[in-house]
Amino acid sequence: MKQEPTSGPTGANRSAAVLTRRDFVARVALAGAAWPLGRRAEAAVNAGGAPVIHFFSKPLYKMSYRDTAAFVAECGFGGIDYTVREAQGHVLPERVAEDLPRAVEAARAAGLKVEMITTDITDPRGPHTEKVLRAAAGQGVKVYRLGNFNYDLKLGVWQTLEKLKPALKELAALNQSLGIHGAIQNHAGTRVGGALWDLYELVREADPRWLGVQYDIRHAVVEGAQSWPVTLRLLSPWIRCLDLKDFKWQQAPGKASIENVPLGEGVVPLDAYFKLVRELKVSGPISLHFEYPPFERATGTPTEEEKRASFAAAMRKDLQVLQQFLAKYR
Secondary structure, eight states: OOOOOOOSOOGGGOOOOOOOHHHHHHHHHTGGGGHHHHHHHHHHHTOSSOOOEEEEOGGGTTSOHHHHHHHHHHTTOSEEEEEESSTTOSBOGGGHHHHHHHHHHHHHHTTOBOOEEEEOOOOTTSTTHHHHHHHHHHTTOOEEEOOOOOOOTTTOHHHHHHHHHHHHHHHHHHHHHHTOEEEEEOOSSSSTTSSSHHHHHHHTTSOTTTEEEEEEHHHHHHHOTTTHHHHHHHHGGGEEEEEEOEEEEEEETTEEEEEEEOTTSSSOOHHHHHHHHHHHTOOSOEEEOOOSTTTSSOOSOOOHHHHHHHHHHHHHHHHHHHHHHHHHTO
């Protein structure tokens, strides 16, 4: 699964889109002008009907855009959640202006949508931030996932959150100016967002149209096996997109580890989850993740043909499970 060669500018054309303070102030002052675009984006994200189920492109990031789109469409998905980042990036941030339109065009040619992407954006003034978001908004992307934030143990938990707030406020203003929603994923572990209450502290004063949470039920159950409904209720006003996967515990005396498994085969309480999602009227595009073998930690040396066959079987199976739950709780 090799990426086809790409063509286009490199090196000298990787210009940094750094926001000056004057630029930022101007954006805030003109924020009202973005309202119509923002309303259209919000309406599209929260429109009635079945959500578009996107395939999270990380396992296929070495494939060409055309081959990825054809394969994902063949497996029955409605969209692609492209990785637009340095690590396992289907689209590299420095080439986003050239390559994201090609990726989206390939998806649309295969009958797929690209309503969401995954980025590593954490800094509103990062060298590629505005370029990535402008390209995404220009291609009709409605929501993007931010990168990860780490706690600074020297500052402490609370001070780390306080330090992050100004940058997130600035990023929300940039999102508003472009009519796109930025979402922080809750991720199990010791990073920001693992506890989920810390995400509430970061977004509670933000306009949900521009900044919020990509709720991941797998990670929420890892960290709150029984309390996850509380944080889902707490964060629901800021949720404009979801991602899904499943896991089970591997236990030994004094130790437990996580094994990712196909959807519906683990401990994630999908019935309770989708029932609550319906009750809270949470909506938006869904990204279905594949982080178990053969997608990750595969054994042996399968041929490309064997790999594609095993990928396709697993993708279709998980998609069918998800569709059954969506139909049950629509």
